[in-house]
Amino acid sequence: MPNILCCFKWVADEAYIRASAGKELDLEWVDYKISDYDRNAIEEAVRLQEQYGGNVSAITVGKPDDTKGLKDALSRGPEKAYFINDSSFQNLEPSQTAAILAEVIKSQIDYDLIICGEGSSDLYAQQVGPRLAEILSIPCVSFIQKLDIEQNQLIVERKVDDGVEVLSLPMPALVTVLPDINSPRIPGLKDTLSASRKPVVDIGRDDLSGNFESCLQTMAINKANMERNGIKLGSEPQDISQLVDALVKQGVIGGVK
Amino acid sequence: MAGIWIFAENHKHCLELLNPGQKLAQKLGSPLAIFLWQDKELIKDYVSHGAEQIFVLPPLAADQTLEAYVPLIADLARREQPDVFLLGSSLRCKEMAARIAASLNTGLCSDCIAFNLNDSKALEMERLIFGGAAIQKVICVTSPQMATIPAGTFEAGPAQSPGEVRIVELADPLPSVVKLIDKKSNAHQSANLTEARVVVCVGRGLEKESDLGMARELAELLGAEIGCTRPISEELHWLPEDTCIGLSGIKVKPELYIGLGVSGQIQHITGIRDARIIFAINNDENAPIFDVSNYGMVGDVYKVVPQLINELKKTIK
Ligand SMILES: Cc1cc2nc3c(=O)[nH]c(=O)nc-3n(C[C@H](O)[C@H](O)[C@H](O)COP(=O)(O)OP(=O)(O)OC[C@H]3O[C@@H](n4cnc5c(N)ncnc54)[C@H](O)[C@@H]3O)c2cc1C
Ligand SMILES: Nc1ncnc2c1ncn2[C@@H]1O[C@H](COP(=O)(O)O)[C@@H](O)[C@H]1O
Numbered sequence: 017m018p019n020i021l022c023c024f025k026w027v028a029d030e031a032y033i034r035a036s037a038g039k040e041l042d043l044e045w046v047d048y049k050i051s052d053y054d055r056n057a058i059e060e061a062v063r064l065q066e067q068y069g070g071n072v073s074a075i076t077v078g079k080p081d082d083t084k085g086l087k088d089a090l091s092r093g094p095e096k097a098y099f100i101n102d103s104s105f106q107n108l109e110p111s112q113t114a115a116i117l118a119e120v121i122k123s124q125i126d127y128d129l130i131i132c133g134e135g136s137s138d139l140y141a142q143q144v145g146p147r148l149a150e151i152l153s154i155p156c157v158s159f160i161q162k163l164d165i166e167q168n169q170l171i172v173e174r175k176v177d178d179g180v181e182v183l184s185l186p187m188p189a190l191v192t193v194l195p196d197i198n199s200p201r202i203p204g205l206k207d208t209l210s211a212s213r214k215p216v217v218d219i220g221r222d223d224l225s226g227n228f229e230s231c232l233q234t235m236a237i238n239k240a241n242m243e244r245n246g247i248k249l250g251s252e253p254q255d256i257s258q259l260v261d262a263l264v265k266q267g268v269i270g271g272v273k
Numbered sequence: 274m275a276g277i278w279i280f281a282e283n284h285k286h287c288l289e290l291l292n293p294g295q296k297l298a299q300k301l302g303s304p305l306a307i308f309l310w311q312d313k314e315l316i317k318d319y320v321s322h323g324a325e326q327i328f329v330l331p332p333l334a335a336d337q338t339l340e341a342y343v344p345l346i347a348d349l350a351r352r353e354q355p356d357v358f359l360l361g362s363s364l365r366c367k368e369m370a371a372r373i374a375a376s377l378n379t380g381l382c383s384d385c386i387a388f389n390l391n392d393s394k395a396l397e398m399e400r401l402i403f404g405g406a407a408i409q410k411v412i413c414v415t416s417p418q419m420a421t422i423p424a425g426t427f428e429a430g431p432a433q434s435p436g437e438v439r440i441v442e443l444a445d446p447l448p449s450v451v452k453l454i455d456k457k458s459n460a461h462q463s464a465n466l467t468e469a470r471v472v473v474c475v476g477r478g479l480e481k482e483s484d485l486g487m488a489r490e491l492a493e494l495l496g497a498e499i500g501c502t503r504p505i506s507e508e509l510h511w512l513p514e515d516t517c518i519g520l521s522g523i524k525v526k527p528e529l530y531i532g533l534g535v536s537g538q539i540q541h542i543t544g545i546r547d548a549r550i551i552f553a554i555n556n557d558e559n560a561p562i563f564d565v566s567n568y569g570m571v572g573d574v575y576k577v578v579p580q581l582i583n584e585l586k587k588t589i590k
Contacts, residue, residue, distance in 0.1 A: 030404040111378075137403075142383055158364070171454070177515075178459065196510075243564050259581075
């Protein structure tokens with residue numbers, strides 16, 4: 017019966033960033049969400065618990081006011097959450113996040129399996145999982161699309177650039193999951209209500225001893241402008257012939273075999 | 274000790290990374306080294322592309338995968354103290370890079386799309402964040418400075434007359450507890466897609482797999498290659514995974530991109546920003562794809578595409 021820990025991040029929703037006007041990146045009014053693929057990480061933990069028993073906790077590093085994310089995560093099935101928070105814990109780079117998670121996990125969490133998303137929706141660095149495994153000195157497999165437990169071994173299917181590999185590894189271990197490993201359930205009203213009664217272990221900066229200095233320094237962040245002020249057409253026959261004419265004029269069709 | 278180190282999974286990607294690696298090596302006065310396993314025939318090729326050192330990794334047991342080299346490479350880096358370590362961003366190398374970086378306690382710029390050396394000889398590296406909605410510029414203040422670099426970011430340089438080379442044979446790694454049980458390879462296609470002049474991209478606006486026929490007919494008529502959004506390849510598995518366009522897939526740069534039922538989420542758009550003309554068909558007039566299109570057609574793909582095919586047949590003889 018495995019003890020499973022899933023790592024999730026509470027992130028600014030990139031859809032708001034793109035839609036916001038201007039060149040500057042303005043995060044003041046954006047909405048937040050659980051990083052997309054961390055929903056798959058949580059779902060996989062809960063699915064494994066349903067199949068094999070054991071228990072599931074969720075863990076996150078963030079700012080003290082990220083409590084909405086905790087509730088959201090707990091409504092998806094974990095029975096407990098670890099909330100490592102400090103006002104300085106924003107804009108962390110992956111080496112810092114991994115070091116903070118590692119310190120807490122080493123000192124106070126009993127685990128057999130740690131599940132991360134393949135990458136966070138904001139940074140998409142795809143580092144925190146494998147870094148964490150390395151610091152904890154446990155085996156890891158990234159980018160998995162299927163997970164089973166057989167006689168205390170994990171059997172995983174992992175994607176590589178030229179195919180799929182089936183691997184086995186002993187626990188404790190860490191995996192990072194691809195979105196197609198499952199379809200995250202949508203929490204209902206009952207789940208949301210019960211989430212607020214679940215225990216949350218609050219861990220502050222003072223509870224930690226590491227200095228967590230950053231290895232990467234951000235020099236600048238610029239909004240990428242991709243807007244093209246194009247022409248909008250209907251779908252009547254004249255629209256279609258107008259379009260084809262335009263594409264011919266642009267030289268992108270015609271003259272093709 | 275010093276060095277500019279290169280590690281990538283395949284030959285082509287190695288050559289691509291040797292090119293900027295060689296420039297860095299010259300500017301930093303540091304030898305250019307590359308890792309190699311399996312085929313020693315490649316040494317000549319790497320040397321004529323600037324490699325001055327070859328680290329030859331020993332063969333792996335049948336149940337081991339490339340990641341088993343991680344402790345070995347990290348140890349070597351601790352001894353040799355390279356200045357810069359560039360890896361390809363294949364899935365496997367991303368994991369290896371992150372673990373090596375953690376082991377060396379250094380920073381790693383994932384999916385670096387451009388870099389330059391600043392006045393204090395630090396690499397200023399650019400990468401996409403927020404799904405591609407913003408570009409982050411970072412420097413790595415620890416050593417080695419590490420980055421993973423997507424295939425196709427750089428071009429391989431021309432072969433030159435080879436210089437001196439130092440070949441270093443590395444010891445066997447300890448076997449990893451992660452064991453390979455089985456492997457299925459998939460047939461590759463995407464080389465055509467990244468070079469295609471016209472790309473027809475299929476999104477979830479298509480209802481069923483057989484509707485791909487309509488996209489294929491359009492593609493054939495235009496001499497186009499077929500690409501798709503991530504849900505089509507990763508969730509529905511209608512098309513091979515290496516035809517997924519976007520942040521976690523490939524980048525395309527066609528003269529014409531046609532999106533069929535593609536919503537235009539930022540992670541997808543990131544992969545088509547270099548297309549010259551973007552044309553999208555979507556029945557939701559507020560779909561974000563229209564903001565980034567040169568031509569946007571509000572309509573049902575099932576009605577529009579057959580008409581478009583007819584019209585094109587008249588035009589293209
Ligand atoms: C970290 C991360 C990385 C990602 N990487 C990628 C990536 O590399 N590539 C990628 O593609 N996605 C990626 N995604 C997913 C991305 O966010 C979107 O979910 C995805 O691109 C949406 O695909 P879609 O447009 O096919 O589907 P949907 O968003 O479901 O859009 C379908 C569209 O079809 C339209 N439609 C429906 N019926 C019709 C009809 N009959 N006629 C015309 N239009 C119709 C709808 O209006 C809708 O706009 C990533 C996500 C994350 C979080
Ligand atoms: N602040 C965080 N708190 C908890 N887990 C995180 C955090 N940041 C990243 N992770 C985990 O690490 C994965 C990869 O993140 P990244 O390296 O930023 O792409 C995410 O999918 C999460 O599972």
